[in-house]
Amino acid sequence: xxxxxxxxxxxxxxxxxxxxxxxxxxxxxxxxxxxxxxxxxxxxxxxxxxxxxxxxxxxxxxxxxxxxxxxxxxxxxxxxxxxxxxxxxxxxxxxxxxxxxxxxxxxxxxxxxxxxxxxxxxxxxxxxxxxxxxxxxxxxxxxxxxxxxxxxxxxxxxxxxxxxxxxxxxxxxxxxxxxxxxxxxxxxxxxxxxxxxxxxxxxxxxxxxxxxxxxxxxxxxxxxxxxxxxxxxxxxxxxxxxxxxxxxxxxxxxxxxxxxxxxxxxxxxxxxxxxxxxxxxxxxxxxxxxxxxxxxxxxxxxxxxxxxxxxxxxxxxxxxxxxxxxxxxxxxxxxxxxxxxxxxxxxxxxxxxxxxxxxxxxxxxxxxxxxxxxx
Ligand SMILES: [Zn+2]
Numbered sequence: 001x002x003x004x005x006x007x008x009x010x011x012x013x014x015x016x017x018x019x020x021x022x023x024x025x026x027x028x029x030x031x032x033x034x035x036x037x038x039x040x041x042x043x044x045x046x047x048x049x050x051x052x053x054x055x056x057x058x059x060x061x062x063x064x065x066x067x068x069x070x071x072x073x074x075x076x077x078x079x080x081x082x083x084x085x086x087x088x089x090x091x092x093x094x095x096x097x098x099x100x101x102x103x104x105x106x107x108x109x110x111x112x113x114x115x116x117x118x119x120x121x122x123x124x125x126x127x128x129x130x131x132x133x134x135x136x137x138x139x140x141x142x143x144x145x146x147x148x149x150x151x152x153x154x155x156x157x158x159x160x161x162x163x164x165x166x167x168x169x170x171x172x173x174x175x176x177x178x179x180x181x182x183x184x185x186x187x188x189x190x191x192x193x194x195x196x197x198x199x200x201x202x203x204x205x206x207x208x209x210x211x212x213x214x215x216x217x218x219x220x221x222x223x224x225x226x227x228x229x230x231x232x233x234x235x236x237x238x239x240x241x242x243x244x245x246x247x248x249x250x251x252x253x254x255x256x257x258x259x260x261x262x263x264x265x266x267x268x269x270x271x272x273x274x275x276x277x278x279x280x281x282x283x284x285x286x287x288x289x290x291x292x293x294x295x296x297x298x299x300x301x302x303x304x305x306x307x308x309x310x311x312x313x314x315x316x317x318x319x320x321x322x323x324x325x326x327x328x329x330x331x332x333x334x335x336x337x338x339x340x341x342x343x344x345x346x347x348x349x350x351x352x353x354x355x356x357x358x359x360x361x362x363x364x365x366x367x368x369x370x371x372x373x374x375x
Contacts, residue, residue, distance in 0.1 A: 003355035006320065007071025007338030007371060008286035009327025011248045012189070012227050012277025014076055015058035015098065016049055017042060021282060035195055035257045042280075043129040047083050051097050054079060058101035064284050066107050068365035071338040071373055073107050074248075074277065074331045076162050076189060076227070078114035078133045080144075085131025092147045099151050106373065108155075108338070110331035111148065112189050114162035115141055115169050115177060121205045123170070133164070138173060142180060156373075158332055163190040163219070166202055166210045174217035178224075187223050187332040189248070190214065193236070194228035194259050211236035220245045225330045227277065229267070230260045237263065241270040246330050251292035253279035264297040265306045268318075274307075275327035287363040290319040294361075316357035323360075337374030342367045 024041050027033035049057070062073055075098050081087050090096070095111055102109035116133035119126050126134050135141055145159055152158050161181040163169045169177070181188045193199050193210045202210045211232065214220055220243035229240070229247045240247065247267055254262065257280070267274060276289040283289075294315060297306035307318045328335045342349065342359055346367050352358035359367055 002344040002369065003342045003349075003359070005069070005340045005342065005356050005359065006324040007335060007340055007373070008069045008323045009072040009074070009275060009331060009333070010065055010070040010278050010286070011074040011225065011275045011327045011330050012076055012250055012279050013061070013065075013073050014280060015061040015101070016046065016054055016079065017279075018061040018064070018281035018284075019045055019057055020280065035259060038257055046079055046132070047129055049079070050083070051088070051093050054094055055097035055101050058098050059104050061281055061284070062102055062105035062107050062109075065278070066105055066371055067368065068284050069286050069340040069368045069371060070278075070284075071107055071335070071340070071371055072328060072331060072333050073102060073109045074112055074160070074189065075102075075109055076112045076114055078116050078162075078164060081132040081134065083132055085126075085134065092144050095144070095148055096151055099157055102157060108333050108373070109157050110160045110187065110333055111152070111157065112160040112162040112187075113141070113144055113148070114164050115173070116164040117169055117173065120167050121201050133168075138176060141177065145184065145186070155334070155336075160187040160189060160332060163188065165191040165198070166213050167198060171206065171213065171217065174214065174219050178217070178219040178221075182223065187225065187330065188219065189225045189227055189330075190219070192226035192229050193231045194254075196231050196260065199231045209233060209236055211239055215239045215243065223332075225275070228254065228259065228262070230254060230262045232263050232267075237266055237270050237272065240267070240272050246273045246275060246326065248275045248277050248330060249289075249293050250277045250279035251289050251296060252283040252285070255292065256280065256282040261296055261300055263300075264293055265301045268297070268307055273326045273329070274322045275330045276323055285365050286323050287359065287365070290323050291361060293322070294319065314357075316354070316360045319360045320356070335374065339372050341369045341372065343369040
């Protein structure tokens, strides 16, 4: 038997964005390209997709994920309604499509049903291209989750709740959403402090950072995962650590979007459990995701072996935990023996003494011979 690794968990996915790959790598002459200009192109894509398009894109995306070594997906799903914002006859039709796509691709999925209520801080209305994301009232969240309860088996598929961001969800909803999710045993995820301007506007509006606001409203906790968490203060890191919250880094997407450099070394030193996601799917490669996280931390601290085990000093066991166990926990899924089988005869592994370690720091999806899911 060849070398194996535990199956990787792709904790943060927007499957439809996979269709943007390669088509958003240019900027208008004389104009800076940023997260916000990218978002306009992403919205234009979202406008063109109906239920069947979303399902086909997700099936293809998850199939690619599986072939790269991901065995579990966290789908942060907010395309709920028709492109014009009208409801489908089945209000959770697109969520069901995501669950079907995962079943067809044979990956585990946590469908993180995402709440998106407004266009920005201060109660701005949803823009025309955001209407299909919208949740008009809190009760709609529980109605949707109740409607989906029978569509998941708890083993290969389950539900979770996502708060899109503190931009898109009003302050007064945060506490009730967290309480309702906890009452139902659902993991809670949110985009947090991905862009510097989000932090600045949150401080100007609420007097605290996004992490501070989530802490104040009782959202943080061991069942909470902050996605990105790029622009954090020391107090934010302390609050995440004290509450037992996790952070999901999306290094290739954050690199693609120019989000900034996360404070990975400080988060790890504070004891915050990390996990990974391929988010926009600019790249689907858990090896790159993990390596990039470690390399960014090295560049930021001008030192080597940052995400290293406190006892042995080894990097590989920590990357393995970040890539797998931490991610499964963030999604509320059980790995049940999911494995990635590596091709021991691949040129990249010739002459190495510790193939799993070599794969984690020098590997790529081409080394994945097959993936097996446990019961
Ligand atoms: Zn995202």
